[in-house]
Amino acid sequence: MYGLGVAKGMLTTVKHLVRPPVTVQFPDETRPIPKRARTNLVWFVERCTGCSTCAQACPDGCILVQTQPREDGSFLVERYEIDFRLCMYCALCVEACPYEAIQVGGPYNDVVTEPQPALPR
Amino acid sequence: MPHDPNLVPVLDASADSIEADLSQQLLLTRVDAVLTWARRSSLWPVMFGLACCAIEMIATATSRYDIARFGAEVFRASPRQADLMIVAGTVTWKMAVPVRRIYLQMAEPKYVISMGSCSNIGGPFAHGYSVLPGVNNVVPVDVYVPGCPPRPESLLSGLMLLQDVMKQEGLTGKRQRPEPSGDFSTMLPPDDPIRRELESLFPPYLSKDGLPRDPETGALPHDTLIGGNS
Numbered sequence: 001m002y003g004l005g006v007a008k009g010m011l012t013t014v015k016h017l018v019r020p021p022v023t024v025q026f027p028d029e030t031r032p033i034p035k036r037a038r039t040n041l042v043w044f045v046e047r048c049t050g051c052s053t054c055a056q057a058c059p060d061g062c063i064l065v066q067t068q069p070r071e072d073g074s075f076l077v078e079r080y081e082i083d084f085r086l087c088m089y090c091a092l093c094v095e096a097c098p099y100e101a102i103q104v105g106g107p108y109n110d111v112v113t114e115p116q117p118a119l120p121r
Numbered sequence: 122m123p124h125d126p127n128l129v130p131v132l133d134a135s136a137d138s139i140e141a142d143l144s145q146q147l148l149l150t151r152v153d154a155v156l157t158w159a160r161r162s163s164l165w166p167v168m169f170g171l172a173c174c175a176i177e178m179i180a181t182a183t184s185r186y187d188i189a190r191f192g193a194e195v196f197r198a199s200p201r202q203a204d205l206m207i208v209a210g211t212v213t214w215k216m217a218v219p220v221r222r223i224y225l226q227m228a229e230p231k232y233v234i235s236m237g238s239c240s241n242i243g244g245p246f247a248h249g250y251s252v253l254p255g256v257n258n259v260v261p262v263d264v265y266v267p268g269c270p271p272r273p274e275s276l277l278s279g280l281m282l283l284q285d286v287m288k289q290e291g292l293t294g295k296r297q298r299p300e301p302s303g304d305f306s307t308m309l310p311p312d313d314p315i316r317r318e319l320e321s322l323f324p325p326y327l328s329k330d331g332l333p334r335d336p337e338t339g340a341l342p343h344d345t346l347i348g349g350n351s
Contacts, residue, residue, distance in 0.1 A: 085242035
């Protein structure tokens with residue numbers, strides 16, 4: 001049977017002709033992130049109690065939590081900073097947080113032209 | 122004509138006066154705008170990757186993300202033909218010398234993207250003995266892309282930011298990025314061979330042993346400016 005290979009090849013070509021392109025036009029549209037992907041971190045101020053469990057769970061020590069005790073015994077979170085130059089995006093802080101105050105899924109456009117000031121060593 | 126030993130080969134002392142002359146002419150400023158547009162629309166990166174971030178850099182070049190939409194798909198194997206260096210991955214002290222060498226071999230104008238936490242500041246290895254604490258100690262960095270590794274979208278964001286930076290620099294004519302000092306005295310011991318080799322790649326480009334240039338020919342005793350075999 002001659003010409004079968006040519007027909008198969010043409011079938012593939014025609015398939016690719018009518019198929020929509022796979023390219024995601026990034027700045028206009030983004031791909032959905034997988035559910036358990038480890039990406040940038042988002043911090044929710046209204047859920048955070050200032051317990052610093054995330055900072056203790058962080059292997060790099062890149063989370064800085066500074067709190068002030070209130071009169072009723074809770075904590076007022078004065079500073080909450082994550083040094084994304086040190087962060088290795090392991091999401092152990094997300095697992096550790098008992099109040100789900102820190103979650104994965106931040107924005108992509110966090111690129112900078114200057115390095116932020118370094119943590120004291 | 123004998124070569125002036127004080128003249129570093131990569132510098133051109135007469136360039137400033139020529140540019141001051143040319144900036145007065147209206148036609149050439151329009152040419153400059155077109156030139157900046159052409160440069161930022163065809164940023165060819167050097168093809169080298171150091172660690173896992175390189176996998177994401179390769180994924181950025183695939184058809185799903187398609188870095189060719191920004192004109193940066195031609196990964197050149199030679200630094201002479203490249204405009205952009207994407208430092209993708211952990212820069213160890215041993216690798217810092219080739220990174221600096223590749224940067225010096227690239228033709229002006231050249232741009233550097235530091236990709237990933239490891240090259241930004243050292244990442245998880247920032248307190249270790251073998252990893253460079255930030256690639257900005259070796260090469261001047263234009264854009265820092267955080268992530269471990271950054272997703273391809275983040276690298277594309279960094280590329281777009283670099284194009285914006287180039288647009289601004291085309292208008293003002295000034296490079297904003299800070300140059301590295303070339304001082305490794307706080308990081309490496311004085312007799313370290315890697316430190317000697319790194320410092321030989323910074324101005325005034327002395328040899329690895331700190332020997333001065335040949336007063337007759339301007340040549341270094343051995344291991345010339347960018348690792349040639351003259």
